[in-house]
Amino acid sequence: MTKRDQGDLQDQKVTGYQSVLGVTQTQTVRLPGIRTQSGHEFAHVDVAYQMLGKLSPARDNAILVCHALSGNAHLAGLHPETGRPGWWDYHVGPGKAIDTDKFFVICSNVLGGCNGTTGPASPNPATGKPYGMSFPAVTIRDMVAVQARLLEHLGIKKLFAVTGGSMGGMQALVWAVERPDQVRVCVPIATCTSHTAMQIAFNEIGRCAILTDPNWNTGNYTDTCRPEHGLAVARMVGHVTYLSEFSMTNKFGRNRQSATEEMFSVESYLHHQGQSFVKRFDPNSYLYITKALDDFDLFAGQPAAEVLSKVQARFLVVSFESDWLYPPAQSRELVRQLKRTSVPVTYINLETEYGHDSFLINNPPFSNVVRHYLDNEYHRE
Amino acid sequence: MHPGIYDTVLDWIPQGARVLDLGTGDGAFLQRLIQAKKVSGEGVEQDAGLVARCVERGLVVHQGDIANGLDQYGQHAFEYVLLLGTFQELVSPSDIVREAFRVGRQVIIAYSNFAYIGVRLQMLLQGRTPVTQSLPLPWYRTHNLHFLSILDFRDFCRDIGVNEIKCATFNARGPVRYLPNLRAEESVCLLQSP
Numbered sequence: 001m002t003k004r005d006q007g008d009l010q011d012q013k014v015t016g017y018q019s020v021l022g023v024t025q026t027q028t029v030r031l032p033g034i035r036t037q038s039g040h041e042f043a044h045v046d047v048a049y050q051m052l053g054k055l056s057p058a059r060d061n062a063i064l065v066c067h068a069l070s071g072n073a074h075l076a077g078l079h080p081e082t083g084r085p086g087w088w089d090y091h092v093g094p095g096k097a098i099d100t101d102k103f104f105v106i107c108s109n110v111l112g113g114c115n116g117t118t119g120p121a122s123p124n125p126a127t128g129k130p131y132g133m134s135f136p137a138v139t140i141r142d143m144v145a146v147q148a149r150l151l152e153h154l155g156i157k158k159l160f161a162v163t164g165g166s167m168g169g170m171q172a173l174v175w176a177v178e179r180p181d182q183v184r185v186c187v188p189i190a191t192c193t194s195h196t197a198m199q200i201a202f203n204e205i206g207r208c209a210i211l212t213d214p215n216w217n218t219g220n221y222t223d224t225c226r227p228e229h230g231l232a233v234a235r236m237v238g239h240v241t242y243l244s245e246f247s248m249t250n251k252f253g254r255n256r257q258s259a260t261e262e263m264f265s266v267e268s269y270l271h272h273q274g275q276s277f278v279k280r281f282d283p284n285s286y287l288y289i290t291k292a293l294d295d296f297d298l299f300a301g302q303p304a305a306e307v308l309s310k311v312q313a314r315f316l317v318v319s320f321e322s323d324w325l326y327p328p329a330q331s332r333e334l335v336r337q338l339k340r341t342s343v344p345v346t347y348i349n350l351e352t353e354y355g356h357d358s359f360l361i362n363n364p365p366f367s368n369v370v371r372h373y374l375d376n377e378y379h380r381e
Numbered sequence: 382m383h384p385g386i387y388d389t390v391l392d393w394i395p396q397g398a399r400v401l402d403l404g405t406g407d408g409a410f411l412q413r414l415i416q417a418k419k420v421s422g423e424g425v426e427q428d429a430g431l432v433a434r435c436v437e438r439g440l441v442v443h444q445g446d447i448a449n450g451l452d453q454y455g456q457h458a459f460e461y462v463l464l465l466g467t468f469q470e471l472v473s474p475s476d477i478v479r480e481a482f483r484v485g486r487q488v489i490i491a492y493s494n495f496a497y498i499g500v501r502l503q504m505l506l507q508g509r510t511p512v513t514q515s516l517p518l519p520w521y522r523t524h525n526l527h528f529l530s531i532l533d534f535r536d537f538c539r540d541i542g543v544n545e546i547k548c549a550t551f552n553a554r555g556p557v558r559y560l561p562n563l564r565a566e567e568s569v570c571l572l573q574s575p
Binding site: 335376 | 433455
């Protein structure tokens with residue numbers, strides 16, 4: 001792996017990056033609304049989504065990729081305006097882990113997001129102004145309900161596979177549990193069935209940074225006066241939790257920007273991450289989505305065996321040894337619960353040393369496992 | 382392991398059985414078993430690279446240590462639990478065999494016979510820890526923790542209260558029928574809990 005490859009594609013400076021897919025489009029559709037778990041009725045929801053590959057005549061090769069906290073619908077290929085690669089371009093494309101030559105791949109921005117799907121920054125139809133904090137609480141299950149609307153719109157009754165890392169993995173789990181007859185294969189990556197106190201704690205630091213930014217103004221900020229400082233700090237904290245001591249030592253060590261500079265490289269990297277993130281992310285969305293993450297509980301007080309007994313999908317569960325935010329123990333616990341309810345599950349814990357980000361970076365061992373698994377499962381009778 | 386061991390196990394397992402293969406390696410034998418006997422099988426393997434090979438073969442495999450990897454399976458989730466070639470490496474063989482009998486109805490174990498004549502002679506004449514075809518690595522590189530004979534294994538079964546239903550023994554020339562504790566290099570047996 002070259003030095004330049006040791007990062008995800010979202011906020012890095014990627015110069016000269018080539019995508020086999022070329023420029024890819026994202027589109028937005030207005031769909032019938034949903035009733036959220038919190039009881040709010042959306043008359044309609046806008047959903048931004050990307051489609052790659054071709055749907056087979058039997059309509060049996062659709063894969064839904066669910067994005068994580070800071071992701072969006074731009075899954076792979078280059079953005080038509082910014083030229084930036086999609087967040088999973090390393091793993092989605094012809095011959096890649098999610099092979100667009102074989103599969104029809106869909107990715108949509110989540111409910112509560114800020115990249116085209118209805119969220120706190122969208123206009124509230126009742127007032128014409130952005131929802132802000134009047135946006136209803138959203139859950140991982142609500143996000144899945146909106147994805148299901150999109151699939152209805154696209155005429156896809158059954159997914160071959162649903163996958164995602166981190167928050168995307170939670171959505172994949174909800175798909176397998178709540179819509180068992182619509183999922184053949186589920187691939188949750190570096191995820192869990194509910195957050196621990198530590199995971200909630202890091203999110204709370206991020207939220208506090210936003211809430212205490214004077215520009216936050218109880219969520220009613222304007223485009224020219226956003227709580228960017230708070231959001232940048234939230235991203236900085238978040239980003240540290242996605243890395244590992246190894247990846248940080250390897251990438252930055254105690255280097256400084258230049259001999260005359262006082263700032264360590266890691267400091268300027270985090271500043272860059274923060275600054276780049278505030279340009280593309282809405283602070284209120286960050287509050288809503290992190291809250292959805294923290295509130296998520298796949299079992300919601302029910303016995304795991306009962307909840308999982310409905311599952312029909314086969315599973316590949318992937319974790320990374322160096323991931324201390326979503327540690328392998330959480331994946332192993334999920335695997336144990338699945339196995340105890342006789343769900344066929346393959347589990348691999350990869351040695352990748354790049355922390356939680358291991359699924360976002362260029363990672364051939366990870367890519368190969370996912371590619372072979374999907375290929376074998378697709379041809380399983 | 383002697384190829385005869387694998388042929389024997391293949392012969393013992395009935396069509397369509399549910400099989401758990403502990404220490405499945407690259408999954409070659411499990412795949413053979415699935416193809417030949419249409420078993421529904423899965424493997425446990427601790428090496429990520431070997432697990433990836435199993436995934437390439439389309440096998441259901443769990444990455445984990447045998448000692449920690451068994452409690453996730455329900456009681457009698459399998460008809461057969463296989464321990465082929467990893468038995469001597471287990472820290473606590475009796476605990477693992479008991480646990481294997483919880484998740485499976487029958488357990489098949491293969492191991493090397495430390496009382497094989499070649500081993501005895503090396504020890505006696507050379508005065509060194511033996512290196513043979515079935516014990517190929519020197520003492521400082523072997524993963525084996527236990528050095529047992531066929532008679533030892535029978536004592537072990539008696540001690541933990543399981544019955545040996547079938548047994549097959551081999552040396553480099555093939556199956557061994559007479560004086561296996563002296564003449565066989567490897568042994569495989571099918572165990573049942575009374």
